[in-house]
Amino acid sequence: MSSTTHGAADGTVPALIARSNALGADPRFTNYAGGNTSAKGTATDPVTGRDVDLLWVKGSGGDLGTLTEGGLAVLRLDRVRALEHVYPGVEREDEMVAAFDFCLHGRGGAAPSIDTAMHALVDAAHVDHLHPDAGIALACAADGEKLTEQVFGDEVVWVPWRRPGFQLGLDIAAVKEANPAAVGAVLGGHGITAWGDTSEQCEQNSRWIIETAERFLARNSVPEPFGPVVPGFEPLPPAERRARAAALAPVLRGLASRDTPQVGRFDDTDAVLDFLSRAEHPRLAAQGTSCPDHFLRTKVRPLVLDLPPTAPLEDVQARLTQLHEAYRADYRAYYERHADADSPAMRGADPAIVLVPGVGMFSYGRDAQTARVAGEFYLNAINVMRGAEGVSRYAPIEESEKFRIEYWALEEAKLARMPAPRPLATRIALVTGAASGIGKAIAARLAAEGACVVVADLDLDKARAAAADLGPADVAVGVAVDVSNPDAVRAAVDEAVLAFGGLDLVVNNAGLSISKPLLETTERDWDLQHDVMAKGSFLVSQAAARVLIAQGLGGDVVYVASKNSVFAGPNNLAYSAVKADQAHQVRLLAAELGEHGIKVNGVNPDGVVRGSGIFAGGWGAQRAATYGIAEQDLGAFYAQRTLLKREVLPEHVANAVFVLTAGELSHTTGLHVPVDAGVPAAFLR
Structure with missing residues (x-):
């Protein structure tokens, strides 16, 4: 029996989903995976055949903007409310989350979140709990209670800070009962809650609270809530700013990955740059973020560079290293100040947010989405600080309370339930010639195994289309590159670094081929192939190595060479010679880059006909003519000359690249892996 099979017959659930999606789609109202919504209604109990009162509430870890019915937890309302009689008190309220499992109705659905009690205990058919910037600005103002009364009168009530849980649900229920004119509450240090008799009324009340707070802040804020601009800390011009960001990104990613490898994100929006140019930003950043949803993703405070953007790059890098050591020491001290015998182990002392005045914000996470969301949450925090400082003074919750949230046993349990990471999680790959054929197959395999992939190709439109086929921008981006330039x-390497924070895995795959006898091969034929494959591989490896060495995280460089690098065939001098060049680059770079933990290996495919841009571009016809066969029979011809009698496809080459880079061959470098179904003349010696 599925919980989704027994929804209310009156449209309660579709209305709840529509309301949730509408509120979640507007970043003014709540942030990614933040807040929750609920509806109460009646459905038929399939066991008794009688009506039963139910609560539908967004489950743990879901996102309002993309919520579906499967993301709802469905509970028996009478059983959740009965928990009030066995509630053991605030010191043991975490036990109540496990008790929600005994209140579920049917099978399936999402796990109930810590906020379930709020939605069940508040005497209203529909409840929204949201984290709008304007609402949190009031919630985190030093005189937030007074401001709430000034802004809303008796229609919105102040609820002092309390960690989310059963007691907070009781508090809000009591406030609503004692204030019959109220349509919602501002939760100190946290966010807002609104309610209504219908889904439409609840959404209307949520929007009214948020928009009223926005108007109040806009009308009453002081002109420069972050103080005056500090001379020398103004934003750099856009091109100079991004160049500085690309130069700093590998160093910062290496620092942010001291404990655990991280993916990065760069943000130089106006709000970030303005904040970092102002006199008060060091004080405010040191106070940390406020709303629990914020600092769970951003840590309690960011690392802030204290040098102007025009400082010499080497001075900035040295200072960042010093600040990073100080940050780690401060974070450990924070943990040790508040941890007790029951606290989870410290998860890591590296920053999730790094702020560089004049340049922008770098955010970090276990994948690109997490890094992006961390940055979005810190932007929310900047908006909250601006609002609070504009009408009062920013006063987030105490550090000890932040620790109770960050190292909450329930949060630790949520992390433990996350699926194991895929083999290439946290790894950032750049694949050249990746809009078609072998390159596209490699990009697809790396993305499927968890890597962030930069699809690089001569044709930007095709690169972007190929990247879109792999997934959203958190999975892959397309960039244009002429590898001979x-x-x-x-x-292109700078774009990769700014998209995902750095590089780990580079695949030199871009290529072309012109098959002619010696006497017909022109100087241009020779130069073109050597420019793209020999020179191009050199240039890509050189640019990538600068990033890999600066990061200090090791890495992989893979060359897609060819069996022709060791096999002598007719009418193929220029192509085979350049493939031999690439093959020896593998050995040379393996010898040179090994001291940095960078592995360099190659893959030697046989002719890959199906899906190949090279073969479709005329190479197939030329090779077929050389062998005296029809072009459509070329793949089968190649297969029959192998020991295994199998045609080599792009996916087979991608498999080899994955094996070389996924970690199992951690001690292998300078190797060429044949992917030719067995061509004895190409056996490596």
Whole structure:
């Protein structure tokens, strides 16, 4: 029996989903995976055949903007409310989350969240709990209670800070009962809650509270809530700013990954740059974020560079290293100040947010989405600080309370329930020539195994289309690159670094081929192939190595060479010679980059006909003519000359790249892996 099979017959659930999606789609109202919504209604109990009162509430870990019915927890309302009689008190309220499991109705659905009590105990058919910037600005103002009364009168009531849980649900229920004119509450240090008799009324009340708070802040804020601009800390011009960001990103990612490898995100929006240019930003940043949803993703405070953006790059890098050591020591001290025997182990002392005046914000997480969301949450925190400082003074909850949230046993249990990471999680890959054929198959395999992938190709439109096929921008991005042009290569590597924070895995796959006899091979034929494959691989490896070495995290460089690098065939001098060049680059770079933990390996495919841009571009016809066969029979011809009698496909080459880079061959470098179904003349010696 599925919980989704026995929804209310009156449209309660569809209305709840529509309301949730509408509120979650507007970043003014709540942030990603923040807040929750609920509805109460009646459905038929399939066991008794009688009506039963139910609560539908967004489950743990869901996102309002993308919520579906499967993301709801469905509970028996009478059983949840009965928990009030066995509630053991605030010191043991965490036990109540496990008790929610005994209140579930049917099978399936999401796990109930810590906020379930709020929705069940408040005597209203529909309840919203949201984290709007304007609402949190009031909630985190030093005189938030007074401001709430000034803004809303008796229609919105102040509820002092309390950690989310059963007691907070009791508090809000009591406030609503004692204030019959109220349509919602401002929760100190946290957010807002609104309610209504219908789904439409509840949404209307939520929007009214948020928009009223926004109007109040806009009309009453002082002109410069963050103080005056500090001379020398103004934003750099856009091109200079992004160049500085690309230069700093590998160093910062290496620092942020001291404990656990991280993916990064760069943000240089106006709000971030303005905050960092102002006199009060060091004080405010040191106070940390406020709302529990914020600091769970951003940590209690960011790392802030204290040098102007025009400082010499080497001075900035040295200072960041010093600040990072100080940050780690401060974070450990924070943990040790508040941890007790029951606290989870410290998860890591590296920053999740790094602020660089004049340049922007770097955010970090276990994947690109987590890094992006961390940055979005810190932008929310900046908005909250601006609002609170504009009408009062920013006063987030106490550090000890932040620790109770960050190292909450329930939060630790949520982390433990997360699926095991995929083999290439946290790894950032750049694949050249990845809009088609072998390159596209490699990009697809790396993305499927958890990597963030930069699809690089001569044709930008095709690169972007291929990236879109792999998933959203948190999975893959497309960039244009002419690998024979050093400026274009550096620009593509910079784009990769700014998209995901750095690089770990580079695949030199871009190529072309012109098959002609010696006497017909022109100087242009020779130069073009050597420019793209020999010179191009050199330029890409060089630009990537600068990033890999600066990060200090090791890495992989893989060359897609060819069996032709060791196999001598007719009418193929230029192509085979350049593939031999690439093959030896593998050995040379393996010898040079090993001291940095960077592995360099190669893959030697046989002719890959199906899906190949090279073969479709005329190479297939040329090779078929050389062998005296029809072009459509070329794949089968290649297969029949192998020991295994199997045609080599792009996916087979991708498999080899994955095996070389996924970690199992951690001690293998300077190797060429044949992917040719067995061509004895190409056996490595």
